[in-house]
Structure formats: C-alpha cells, structure tokens
Amino acid sequence: DSGVTQTPKHLITATGQRVTLRCSPRSGDLSVYWYQQSLDQGLQFLIQYYNGEERAKGNILERFSAQQFPDLHSELNLSSLELGDSALYFCASSVGGGVNTEAFFGQGTRLTVV
Amino acid sequence: GENVEQHPSTLSVQEGDSAVIKCTYSDSASNYFPWYKQELGKGPQLIIDIRSNVGEKKDQRIAVTLNKTAKHFSLHITETQPEDSAVYFCAAIYDKVIFGPGTSLSVIP
Numbered sequence: 001d002s003g004v005t006q007t008p009k010h011l012i013t014a015t016g017q018r019v020t021l022r023c024s025p026r027s028g029d030l031s032v033y034w035y036q037q038s039l040d041q042g043l044q045f046l047i048q049y050y051n052g053e054e055r056a057k058g059n060i061l062e063r064f065s066a067q068q069f070p071d072l073h074s075e076l077n078l079s080s081l082e083l084g085d086s087a088l089y090f091c092a093s094s095v096g097g098g099v100n101t102e103a104f105f106g107q108g109t110r111l112t113v114v
Numbered sequence: 115g116e117n118v119e120q121h122p123s124t125l126s127v128q129e130g131d132s133a134v135i136k137c138t139y140s141d142s143a144s145n146y147f148p149w150y151k152q153e154l155g156k157g158p159q160l161i162i163d164i165r166s167n168v169g170e171k172k173d174q175r176i177a178v179t180l181n182k183t184a185k186h187f188s189l190h191i192t193e194t195q196p197e198d199s200a201v202y203f204c205a206a207i208y209d210k211v212i213f214g215p216g217t218s219l220s221v222i223p
Contacts (some may be wrong), residue, residue: 002157033211043158043203043213058210090157099207102148105157 003027004106006091012112018079021109025072025093031055032074033094033103034066038087049074050097081113116141118206120214127194128222135217137204138186144206147180147187152201152216161202162189194221 003026013019025032034046036059045058049068060066063081068074078085088110092103120137127133137147145166150158164171164178164187171178175194180187191198199221204214 002159004157042215045211045213056210092157099209099211101146102160102163104160105150107155107157 002104002106004091004093004104006089006106006109008109009107010110010112012114013081015081015083015113017081017113018077019081019111021076021078021089021091021111023074023076023091023093023106025074025091026104029093029095029104030072031094031097031101031103032068032072033092034060034074034076035090035092035105036087037090037108041087043090046076048099055097056099078111083113086111086113116144116206116210116212118204118212118214120204120217122217123215124218124220126220126222129194129196131194133189133191133194133198133219133221135189135202135204135219136186137188137206137214138184139206139212140185141206141208141212142182142185143208144212146207147178148205148207149176149178149189150203150205152203154200158203191219194219196221196223 005024030051046060048056066076088108090108092105094101094103148163152158177190
C-alpha cells in the first residue's frame with residue numbers, strides 16, 4: 001500500500017458528462033501529480049500541484065482541470081467527456097515540489113465513457 | 115519533442131535468469147530517472163531510481179545504470195522470480211515527466 005488513496009475505483013459515465021476524481025496524498029506529502037494511462041497513449045503526465053499551487057503542466061486537455069485543497073487532497077475534473085477519455089487515471093504524491101522527486105502512486109480510477 | 119524509448123516491449127525469461135530493459139531519452143536536461151513496476155490492477159510502484167550524477171545504483175537484485183553521454187539507462191534484474199512478472203516503465207524527468215511505453219516481463223517458473 002503506497003499510502004495514496006484514490007476514489008472512486010471505477011466510474012462509468014456517458015459522453016458529454018462531467019466527473020470528479022479524488023486523491024488523498026500520503027501523510028506529509030505536499031505534491032500531488034495526476035496521470036492518465038491508456039492503451040494507445042501509455043502513461044501521460046497531466047498536472048502537478050504543490051502545496052495548493054499548480055507547479056507543472058503536462059498533456060492536460062482544456063476540458064480537464066485540477067485543484068489541490070488546503071488539506072492537500074486533490075481533485076481532477078473531467079468535463080464534456082468523450083469516448084477517448086476512457087482510461088486509468090492515477091494520482092501520485094511526493095514530499096518535494098520538484099518534478100524530479102520520487103513519487104508514490106495510488107491504485108487508480110478506471111474511467112469508462114460510454 | 116522529448117520522448118523516451120524503451121526496449122524490449124515484451125520479455126520472457128526463465129526463473130533464475132537475468133532480465134535487462136533499456137531506455138533512451140532525448141532531453142539532455144533530464145536529471146532523474148526512476149523505474150516503476152506495475153502489476154495487474156495496481157498503480158505503478160517505484161522500484162529504483164538514479165540521478166544524473168551517479169552512473170550505477172544497486173538495490174538487492176535490481177540495478178540501474180546510466181550513460182548520460184549516450185542518453186540511455188538500463189534496468190537489470192538478476193535471479194528473476196515469478197513475482198517479478200509485471201510491466202516495467204522507465205521515465206526521464208527534468209521539468210516534466212516522460213515515461214517509456216513499458217516492458218511486459220514474464221518470468222517462467
């Protein structure tokens with residue numbers, strides 16, 4: 001168990017809908033990262049937050065947004081969902097704010113868009 | 115753009131043999147190179163990492179080597195066991211994280 005908690009584990013929704021994925025980092029970690037894993041794109045870094053502030057941005061679509069709250073948990077919001085958004089979404093956390101610090105992954109949320 | 119190549123995409127070894135997975139990266143500014151193991155239905159787990167000021171790092175049966183000049187790094191697993199079967203991802207990191215496409219390792223008992 002990495003100590004990173006993601007909810008829900010599975011989510012099925014229709015195209016055009018909006019969903020929110022939640023992540024609680026390991027105790028003491030200030031950084032939260034979001035990743036998307038799909039068969040055709042592999043593991044893609046989406047965005048990083050450090051202590052409430054956006055720190056780094058990857059291949060995140062404009063339909064997606066994230067935030068980190070004062071208690072350090074984070075939410076990833078996916079809107080106007082398309083079939084191609086079906087994927088595993090992972091959250092990871094680390095102590096440091098640099099992207100180049102070791103990160104620990106949660107178990108993921110499997111999103112299915114139908 | 116920046117990318118990380120990883121070879122082979124699949125690897126099958128007999129229990130007890132060694133396994134080697136190789137990655138090359140394009141961004142010469144990358145200075146942190148973690149390796150992750152992902153078992154079925156689970157998130158990636160960090161197994162070893164190396165920074166650009168080090169050429170080799172070892173942790174029990176796992177070792178990683180880095181050649182910054184050639185921009186490649188490798189994962190070596192010795193005395194493989196069935197529980198080593200998983201997908202392994204390399205990554206190169208500077209100001210962004212770029213993952214390799216993964217290697218599916220099967221260790222045959």
